[in-house]
Amino acid sequence: MRRTTIYSIADSLGVSPSTVSRAFSRPEMVKQSVRERILETAHELGYSPNRAARGLATGRTGVIGMLVPDVENPFFPPLIRAVQDAAREQDAELLLIDSELSASAEQDLVARIRPQVDGLIIASARLPTKRLHELLKGVPTVIINRAVRSLPGVVCDNTDALQVIAEHLREDGHSRFAILRGPGASWAASSRARAIRTWAERAGADVVELGPFEAQFEDGRGAASQIVDSDATAVFAFDDLMAAGVIAGLSELGERVPADRSIVGCDDVLLARTMTPGLTTVAAPFAELGRAAVEVLGEAVAGGAPRTVTLPGAPVLRGTVGPAPAHLPARLQAAPVDHP
Structure with missing residues (x-):
């Protein structure tokens, strides 16, 4: 034939x-x-x-490069899948690269793959803005989860959703809140912390900021003792993975969630929905983020002016939040009392 x-x-x-x-x-x-x-x-x-x-x-390869900082973090697999699905609708393939939480690796990998792709999608870029502009000159690029001046972007604005959850906690009697900041170079970490601080100033609530921490289970687990020392009864972790670590660390210290402290994550990854109790969090619109990133990248490849698409997160209340405790934490209740 x-x-x-x-x-x-x-x-x-x-x-x-x-x-x-x-x-x-x-x-x-x-x-x-x-x-x-x-x-x-x-x-x-x-x-x-x-x-x-x-x-x-x-003059085009039909390939889109996508760089993520940590493919093991549960935020990125659904985002990768969303970008891949949207790319295939445009008859493009996805080349995935993991920088393993390293800004220097991020720089080297971008320089290496840029000749092989029509454009780049970089999630949670860690490089300084000036270096990003130098590195990406001449290659169409969209940044996800970070707003970068003069570069096309797609971001999830969790401000309203976080403030809705904070207000719910205040109505449940909480008055002192802890923010576990994410990575120091993370735009999302600054944005989320700012949302809670702004709400707290308006509501007259006390806020303590701890960190920065990496978006890792072990970092959340290690932060548990700082949370206890802070006397905060409601905790906003940078993301769901960190929140899961906080809950594990508090459990090791003899505290119960939500009886002793309420915990909030961010992103609503699969982990948040499968924990017991389910994790209160902010749901990221993964499908819309991926579709918008590919669409904006197409505009950049065609020479269009850079624009940023902003999509809202949605509050999801589950079992890790409850009324402020009207008693001492379980670890203190169980402690022996010395009598004269």
């Missing part, structure tokens, strides 16, 4: 091979009715365009 080519498709339809080629590489240049006939015939004959050959004709 002869292999189907653009020439055999052209011959069967009575059009030129260049018209068939443009139907795949530059569809906007082919009349819609002709393009539909070409695509239908190609499908019937089992033809699919050669990506390498198409790249030579268009």
